[in-house]
Amino acid sequence: MAPPPKDYWFHLKYWALIIPAAYVVSFIYSFGPVMGIGRKMVDYNVDTCEKISGPTDFNFCEDVVLSNVSGVAYTTCDPERHLFNKVMGHHFLEEGQKAKSSDFWRVNYVEVPASIEKFTINKEFDSTSDFHPLGITFDINPETNEQILASVNLAHYGDASIEFFTVDDESLTLTHKRTVRDAKIYNPNSIHIINDVRLRADDGTPSFFFTNDHYFTSGFLKKIENYFLYLSNVGFYNARTGKVEKGINGLLFANGITGTDEFLFVAETYAGTIKKYDIQITFVDDVPQVNLNYVKEAFFYMAVDNLRYVAEKDLVVVAGHPKGIDALIFMMVKDKVNAVKPPSQVDVWDVESGETKTLLVDNGELFTTSTTGLIDLVNSKLIVSSLFDEGLLICDL
Template sequence: MGRLVTLGLLGIAVALLGERLLALRNRLKASREIESIDLPNCHLIKGIEAGSEDIDILPNGLAFFSVGLQFPGLHSFAPDKPGGILMMDLNEDKPRALELRISRGFDLASFNPHGISTFIDNDDTVYLFVVNHPEFKNTIEIFKFEEEENSLLHLKTIKHELLPSTNDIIAIGPMHFYATNDHYFSDPFLKYLETYLNLHWANVVYYSPNEVKVVAEGFDSANGINISPDKKYIYVADLLAHEIHVLKKQPDMNLTQAKVLSLDTLVDNLSIEPFSGDIWAGCHPNGQKLFVYDPSNPPSSEVLRIQNILSEKPTVTTVYANNGSVLQGSSVASVYNGKLLIGTLYHRALYCEL
């Protein structure tokens, strides 16, 4: 009798395991394939060979690239090279990506940049906020951009217990920001368990010198974050839930749910077109290919444009799609004056004229 009970419990455990694995495959869109949608005037950006996970463009056309991200469990084409910040002037006829010098005293050898965000102060000072993972830990680095020297002056490193697994950031002041945690835990095994069990413990944190607090929670995997042009709404991409959350910013800086847009892809970083308010999203059509890298069947790329997200029926357009033959693992898409930049988690970057 005892043996039958044990076999019965084992059968239940195997069945539950199978259900969890199937659910994870569905969240990863593991069986999805896409048809390529090409743009006519595109070329790969020279000098970006190992990822440009995030891109932010200033109103004057200077684009910042976060390059060289390395992460446990993710493929890397340059595992022994630290990351950096590149810049490209999109007003030039043939813009080139140049690496920005970083001030002495900053630990360049362990620089591992992830999400980035710029903020322009009232005196026109440009600040660059960078999510950094030195030795796979979590910090926020704040730099001052010195345009004449093509350099970044390091101002501050921020660490906080409420920022255990930071993914992306949106700056709203010289020392103020919202940031996403894609996991509740910082330990790699607990992160995996959290994802496997689909706990929905990821969150958004508000940081200021005077107050740090969780302002939105309940996400499967909170990734990209950005703000509407009128500064009233915060947009959060929930990668494994295939959603973009529209959150209303309150006077106390808390965020309340306004709406959720469901999509058929894993949404990563979000960029906002400043005049139209359109959202451009770098997406992963098949997450399993992203995390289980096979050079013979590489991860694909997808760029979505979302118009009128606050309306009852937003317009969602696939602007670019590729099966991995040109661009693998698109994580961000950002536009400026008819030019489109597409970055990737660990591959190349694409420059297109729309």
């Protein structure tokens, strides 16, 4: 049989171009909406917003939670995250240089001017050594009324952990309660506590869900995992047994997590989705068994970050990066002072109706790299935190 003519349509030399081109088109189609490719950012609802700042180390406050006191929020700030971003694997420390450890803050955002105060952590926990918090949450024991702040700690030179502190709001003191460290908690990002007293340890430490945002802990594979490998997961720490149990596998950059004792919401950053799961708790020989069942999901035109659930309205507040590509470039630049600031966005998902809407868009000039949005219904405020900006953004609703 005679060979096909050289201009035959499926000649290998053409497929050598067609296959890569098809892959690029597929990538842009899948990630274009999340990366914000070609999207023009226009400010929306920022006229009532004010950025509150204070001491020089009150910046890069990635997560924020409401307290049980009206108008008061708690936040953690990692003021040298620009030098060492463990989640994304960007390190700019000089040889022998060590990043400063981080702190907890109490912010009364309804006072004028806002009151910004740093917590003192008791000497049982050396917060000056290698403490670099990320996701945080607040819990009140329904039996003892003990108030607890729990935080992810992405230690730079050791294993990650979840740290628990009891809160004395009047004296601005945190007392270290417990460290949870496990080989299965290797890239923790966000945590969600189960409030049920039946799932607490004898000392009151609660059980909790957590996200591992990556499977790989460093290197090239960690970077490409963001877009191509569904390897991140949700785990469950059973405080009754002291063991970590399986939650959900096969997620793409699992990030923020929120919910109640009945259901859980999980953010997949570069998929642009929030997924809802029912939590099923059963008891076998008085030991709790927890399972998650997928319910539904919602898509957002941004790289979604942290989540907060508003039970009174059945809303999930979603903060993120509407131009994900700009946020990635900004993270890779050492000189962030003179770099172009990526925009911020906060959306909400009405879970019952399935509708989503945008609450806030800022082009980056006022507030960049938004990570968490909180709705305070009592004071009609929106509180926004950031990966790489000063303080917090406070807006009227």
